[in-house]
Amino acid sequence: MEHNWWKESVVYQIYPRSFNDSNGDGIGDIPGIIQKLDYLNYLGVDVIWLSPVYQSPNDDNGYDISHYDQIMEDFGTMEDWQNLLEEVHKRDMKLIMDLVVNHTSDEHEWFQDAKKSKDSKYREYYIWRSGKNGKEPNNWGATFGGSAWKYNEETDDYYLHLFSPKQPDLNWENEELREDIYAMMRKWLDRGIDGFRMDVINFISKTPGLPDAPKKENEVYGSGGQFFMNGPRIHEFLQEMNQKVLKDYDVMTVGEMPGVGVEEAKKYTDLSRNELQMVFQFEHMDLDSGSGGKWDLKTLDLKDLKESISRWQTGLHEIGWNSLYLNNHDQPRVVSRFGDHDNYHDKSAKMLGTFLHMLQGTPFIYQGEELGMTNIEFDSIEDYRDIETINFYNEQVHEKGRDKNEVMKSIYTKGRDNARTPVQWDDSPNAGFTTGEPWIKVNENYKKINAEKALREDQSIFHYYRQLIRLRKEHSVIVYGDYELILPEHEKVFAYTRSLNDEMLLVLTNFSDDTVKINVPDIKMTNSEVLIGNYEDQEDFQSQLTIQPYEARVYKGKCI
Numbered sequence: 001m002e003h004n005w006w007k008e009s010v011v012y013q014i015y016p017r018s019f020n021d022s023n024g025d026g027i028g029d030i031p032g033i034i035q036k037l038d039y040l041n042y043l044g045v046d047v048i049w050l051s052p053v054y055q056s057p058n059d060d061n062g063y064d065i066s067h068y069d070q071i072m073e074d075f076g077t078m079e080d081w082q083n084l085l086e087e088v089h090k091r092d093m094k095l096i097m098d099l100v101v102n103h104t105s106d107e108h109e110w111f112q113d114a115k116k117s118k119d120s121k122y123r124e125y126y127i128w129r130s131g132k133n134g135k136e137p138n139n140w141g142a143t144f145g146g147s148a149w150k151y152n153e154e155t156d157d158y159y160l161h162l163f164s165p166k167q168p169d170l171n172w173e174n175e176e177l178r179e180d181i182y183a184m185m186r187k188w189l190d191r192g193i194d195g196f197r198m199d200v201i202n203f204i205s206k207t208p209g210l211p212d213a214p215k216k217e218n219e220v221y222g223s224g225g226q227f228f229m230n231g232p233r234i235h236e237f238l239q240e241m242n243q244k245v246l247k248d249y250d251v252m253t254v255g256e257m258p259g260v261g262v263e264e265a266k267k268y269t270d271l272s273r274n275e276l277q278m279v280f281q282f283e284h285m286d287l288d289s290g291s292g293g294k295w296d297l298k299t300l301d302l303k304d305l306k307e308s309i310s311r312w313q314t315g316l317h318e319i320g321w322n323s324l325y326l327n328n329h330d331q332p333r334v335v336s337r338f339g340d341h342d343n344y345h346d347k348s349a350k351m352l353g354t355f356l357h358m359l360q361g362t363p364f365i366y367q368g369e370e371l372g373m374t375n376i377e378f379d380s381i382e383d384y385r386d387i388e389t390i391n392f393y394n395e396q397v398h399e400k401g402r403d404k405n406e407v408m409k410s411i412y413t414k415g416r417d418n419a420r421t422p423v424q425w426d427d428s429p430n431a432g433f434t435t436g437e438p439w440i441k442v443n444e445n446y447k448k449i450n451a452e453k454a455l456r457e458d459q460s461i462f463h464y465y466r467q468l469i470r471l472r473k474e475h476s477v478i479v480y481g482d483y484e485l486i487l488p489e490h491e492k493v494f495a496y497t498r499s500l501n502d503e504m505l506l507v508l509t510n511f512s513d514d515t516v517k518i519n520v521p522d523i524k525m526t527n528s529e530v531l532i533g534n535y536e537d538q539e540d541f542q543s544q545l546t547i548q549p550y551e552a553r554v555y556k557g558k559c560i
Contacts, residue, residue, distance in 0.1 A: 002271070003480075004277075005046075005250075005252075006047075006195070006252040006277060006278075006362060007321060007362060007479060007480075008046075008472070008473070008479050009046035009047045009094070009252070009362055010044065010045050010046055010047070010357075010362070010363050010364075010365065010469050010472060011045065011046070011047040011048070011049050011096075011362060011363070011364045011365070012040055012043070012045040012047070012048050012049070012364075012365045012366075012367070013048075013049045013051065013328060013329070013364055013365065013366045013367060014033060014048055014049070014050050014051065014367055015028075015051045015329045015366075015367060015419070015420060016028050016029065016030065016032075016033065016050065016051060016053055016062075016075055017061060017062070017074070017075075017420070017439060018367070018420050018421065018422045018423060018433075018439075018440070019032060019033055019036070019367055019422075019423055020032030020033060020035060020036050020423065020425065020433060021422075021433055021434035021435075021436065021438075022035060024434060024435040024436040025074075025434075025436055026434050026436040026437045026438045026439050027074045027075075027434075027439050028075075028422070028423075028433070028434075029074065029075045029076050029080075030053065030071070030075050030076035030080040030081055030083075030084050031076055031080055031083075033050075033084055034080075034083060034084050034087050037087050037088060037091055037093075038091075039451065040093070041091045041093065042466075043370060043462070043465065043466055043469065044466050044469035044470055044473075045093065045365065045469065046093060046094060047093065047094045047095070047096060047194065047195075047252065048088060048093060048094070048095050048096070049096045049097075049098070049197050049364070050095060050096070050097055050098065051098050051329055052065065052072075052098045052100060053071055053072055053075045053076075053081065053097075054066075054067060054068055054069075054070065054071065054072060054100075055067035055070040055071065055072050055073075056072050056105055057105055057107050057166065058072070058074075059105070059164050059166040059167070059387065060144075060163060060164050060166070060167060060387055061329075061385075061386075061420075063098075063100055063163075063167070063199060064103070064104070064105035064106075064107075064163075064164065064166050064167045065100050065104055065105055065108065066104070066105040066107040066108045066109075067108065067109075068184045069184065069187065082191070085191065085192055085193065089192070094194035094195070094252070095193050095194055096193065096194055096195040096196060096197055096251075096252055096254075097188055097193050097195075097196055097197075098196070098197050098198075098199060099185065099196040099197065099198045099199065099201075100199040101170060101181050101198070101199075101201070101204065102162070102169060102170060102199060102200045102201065102203045102204050103161065103162070103163060103167040103168055103169045103170055104167070104168065104170060105166060105167065106165070106166045106167070106168055107166075109122075110122040110125045110126075111125075111126060111168050114126050115152050115154055115155065115159070116154055116155075117154070117155065118155050124171055124174045124176075124177070125170060125171055125174060125176075125177045125180075126159050126160075126168050126169065126170060126171055127159060127160040127168075127169050127170075127171045127206070127210075128152075128155070128157050128158065128159055128160075129149070129157060129158055129160070129210065130156075130157050130158075131151070131157065131158060136148075136149040136158060137149055137158050137210065138210050138211065138212050138213070138224070139212045139213055139215060139220075139221055139222050139224075140160075140162075140210075140212075140213055140221060140222060140223070140224035140227075141213075141219075141220070141221025141222065141223060141224065142161060142162060142163060142164070142165075142221075143162060143163050143388070144163055144164050144387055144388050144391050145388075145391040145392065145395050146165075146221075146391075147221060148160055148161060148162055148221070148224065149161070150165040150168075160206075160210075162200075162203060162224075162228065164387060169203075169206075170204070172204040172205060172233070172237055173233075178237070178240065178241075182241065182244045182245045185241075185245045185246075186245055189245070189248075189249045189251065193251075194251055194252060195251035195252030195253055195254075196251070196252075196253055196254075197254050197255075197256065197280075198253065198254070198255045198256060198276070199256055200256055200257075200258065201238070201255040201256060201257065201276075202229055202230050202231075202234055202255065202256075202257040202258070202259070202260055202268075202279075203228050203229060203231075203258075204231070204234065204237055205228070205230075205231030205232055205233040205234040205236075205237055206227060206228045206231050207226075207227040207228070207231055207232060208232070210227065211227060213225075213226070213227065225258075225259055229257075229258060229259035229260070230257070230259065230260060230264050235267060235268075235273070235275060238255075238268070238275040238276060239273070239274055239275055242274040242275060242276075243274065247274065252277060252278075253276045253277050253278070254276065254277065254278040254279065254280060254323050254362075255268060255276045255278070255279050255280065256279075256280040257279045257280060257281060258282050259282075260279055260281050261281075261283075262311055262312060262315035262316070263315075265279050265281060265312075265315070265316060265320060266315065266316060266319050266320055268320070269316060269319070269320025269321055270319050270320050271320075277320075277321055278320075278321050278322065278323040278361075278362060279323065280323050280325065280328075281312065281323075283308045283311075283312070284305060284308045284309060285331060287300055287301070287304045287305055287308060288300045288337070288338075289414075294414055295392060295410040295411075295414055296410075297409070297410055297413055297414070300338060300511075302490075302491055302492065302494060302511050303488070303489070303491065305494065305511075306485060306488055306494055309359065309494075310483070310485045310488075310496075313359060313360055313361075313483040314483060317360065317482065317483065321361060321362065322359070322360060322361030322362070323361055323362055323364060324356050324357070324359050324361040324362060324363040324364065325356070325363070325364040325366070326338070326352060326356055326369075327365075327366035327369045327419065328364070328366050328419065329366070329416065329419050329420060330416050330419070331366075331416075331418075331419060332375050332413060332414055332415070332416075332418040332419065333368075333369075333373055333374050333375045333418050333419060334349075334352050334369065335348055335349040335352065335372050335373075335374055336374045336375035336418070337375070337413075338352060338511065339351070339352055339550065340513055340550065341372075341374040341375070343513065344513060344549055344550040345372055345374075345449075346372060346459075346460075346461055346534075347534055347535075347549065347550040347551070348550040349369075349372035349461045350461055350464045350534035350552060351509050351510065351511070351534055351550045351551065351552040352509075353369075353461070353464065353465055353468055353552075354468065354507070354509060354532065354533075354534065354552035354554065355494060355507070355509040355552065357468040357469070357471075357472060357478075358478060358496075358498065358505065358507045358554060359483065359496075360479070360480070360481065360482075360483050360498070363472075365465065366419065367423050368419075368423050368424065369465075370454075370461060370462050370465040371423075371424060371449055371450065371451055371454050371460075371461060371462060372449055372461040373421075373423070373424060373443065373449060374443065374445060374449070375412065375413070375418040376412075376417065376418055376421050376441075376443050377412045378417075378441060381393045381408075381411075383440075383441055384411070384415065384417050384440075385417055385420070385439065385440045386415060386416045386417045386420065388415075388416055389411055389415040389416060389417060392407070392410075392411070393407055393408075393411065417440060420440060421440055421441065421442060421443045422434070422438050422440070422442050423451070424442070424443065424445075424446040424449055424450040424451065425450060425451050425452065426450050426451065426452035426453075427446065427447040427450055427452070427453070430442050431443075431446035431450055432450070432452070464532075464534065467532055468532065471531065471532060475503070475505075475531075475556070476500055476503075477498050477499065477500040477503040477504070477505055477556075478498065478505070480500055481498035481499050481500035481503070481504075481505065482498065482499050482500065483496060483497075483498055484496060484497045484498075484499070486506075486520075486521050486523070487518060487521070490516075490518065492510055492511055492512040492514060492516050493508060493509065493510050493511070493516060493518055493547055494509045494511060495507065495508045495509070495518070495520075497523065499559055501559075502558050502559050503556070503557075503558065503559065504523075504524075504525045504556070504557050504558065504559045505531065505554055505555065505556050506520070506523060506525065506528075506541070506554070506555040506557075507552075507553075507554050508545070508547055508551070508552070508553045508554070508555075509551070509552045510547045510548065510549060510550055510551045510552075511550070512549065512550070513549040513550065514549060515546060515547070515548050515549060516546070516547050517544060517545070517546050517547075518544070518545055518547060519543060519544050520541075520542075520543055520544070520545060524559060524560040525541070525555070525557035525558065525559065525560065526557055526558050526560050527557050527558045528540070528541040528555045528556065528557035529555065529556055529557070530553060530554065530555060530556075531554040531555065531556040532552075532553075532554050533551070533552060533553040533554065534550075534551060534552045534553075535548055535551050535553075538553060541555045541557065
């Protein structure tokens with residue numbers, strides 16, 4: 001298998017607004033990130049992925065960009081950003097930026113011009129349609145609720161927005177638009193960045209004609225996903241992007257791709273096709289949702305997780321490459337989601353980290369994950385800041401008359417603000433995040449869970465993550481080894497092996513609060529030792545093993 005630096009890296013995602021505030025205005029900023037680079041260097045991560053810091057009216061926390069070549073004033077200046085890049089590189093780390101090119105903000109100069117007249121130079125940079133029977137051009141629903149179309153009075157037609165009305169979709173069919181985007185990408189790469197995470201990049205090709213979507217009887221809108229996810233020209237566009245931009249730089253690329261399956265992902269990540277290196281897929285993130293979608297709560301069935309993870313591990317092996325994540329800015333905190341933050345906080349956080357970091361792929365750590373930060377339960381909807389959460393609440397409670405407590409239960413479990421509360425640096429007011437009033441409330445458990453305490457305690461989640469990262473650098477089998485699922489039917493233990501040449505790992509993770517005895521299948525391994533585990537007493541490898549609640553244990557040995 002070809003060796004690449006991005007395969008051997010561990011990535012740390014920074015959501016700047018919530019990371020560290022240097023000037024007391026309650027909003028995290030770029031100088032605040034610079035202050036914490038030694039912390040990240042000590043953790044051992046190789047790459048920092050910076051969520052958007054571009055100029056934005058902030059309707060969707062920076063994913064609505066009004067100027068691709070300016071820094072949002074809340075975060076600092078271009079000089080601050082240049083300083084960040086230099087300081088990152090000085091520590092032998094790399095920096096990747098978010099690339100948001102499915103849509104812009106409606107305050108971007110292109111859109112401001114395009115909406116004034118059908119003769120605008122930028123008119124074809126966006127997707128416009130006339131109304132149908134006095135209504136929207138089709139029945140697509142937007143991700144954040146309501147129709148995916150908004151009426152524009154000046155030109156008497158509608159523009160498409162798959163997200164907020166303030167995020168009009170770009171028209172990738174237009175060659176001039178594509179050239180402008182490629183020029184912008186080159187500009188950032190020439191500044192010295194080390195790659196891109198590409199926001200909903202598989203949405204950029206829409207089915208011609210934009211047909212109506214199938215919908216359920218009681219629904220006003222259909223999702224339309226089959227007409228814009230992995231659309232007809234998506235591979236052509238990505239190959240062109242590679243040809244005109246990416247091939248000239250030694251960079252890392254990962255495409256966020258809702259609705260992508262293994263077969264399609266093989267095409268995106270097969271390096272011989274010259275598209276991307278990795279995708280973010282969501283299959284494992286949807287396993288605790290019912291048929292009603294994200295907010296429809298369902299308990300995770302571990303067998304579903306095994307099937308999903310194994311499908312991706314084996315499907316991309318020797319063809320493409322997996323990204324590995326359990327947390328990001330759009331997902332609830334994993335220790336609250338798949339662990340037990342009340343009774344087995346440290347143990348379950350370490351178990352989940354072990355489970356992820358021993359898989360094949362590039363691991364992504366989301367800020368605060370290395371501390372075991374947890375979900376938040378705000379008393380009032382007024383305390384929430386996320387547009388998706390607020391729209392969901394208003395629609396369910398005010399329009400559909402659902403019980404408020406039932407709706408809040410879904411928000412407590414799945415809301416995006418779970419991931420967006422400020423990083424808990426110490427036990428001083430506002431967890432040391434800011435000397436001012438934070439833009440969103442700090443989780444009240446910051447006195448128990450914070451970085452200063454974690455650094456001090458040898459057995460903390462932080463130090464365990466340091467060990468996971470270090471092991472990855474020391475043992476090629478973790479990066480490049482073959483994956484094989486064992487005990488596929490076990491309802492509580494997720495177990496798998498990794499093997500490379502004469503080396504083998506056996507990874508055992510208990511996703512329950514029960515002590516379980518397992519009979520290990522006939523694994524041909526000798527000279528075994530415990531490589532890492534989250535309990536102090538580790539039994540030697542044998543055919544029957546006892547696994548304690550939320551235990552993780554990794555044996556390393558020689559293949560027989």
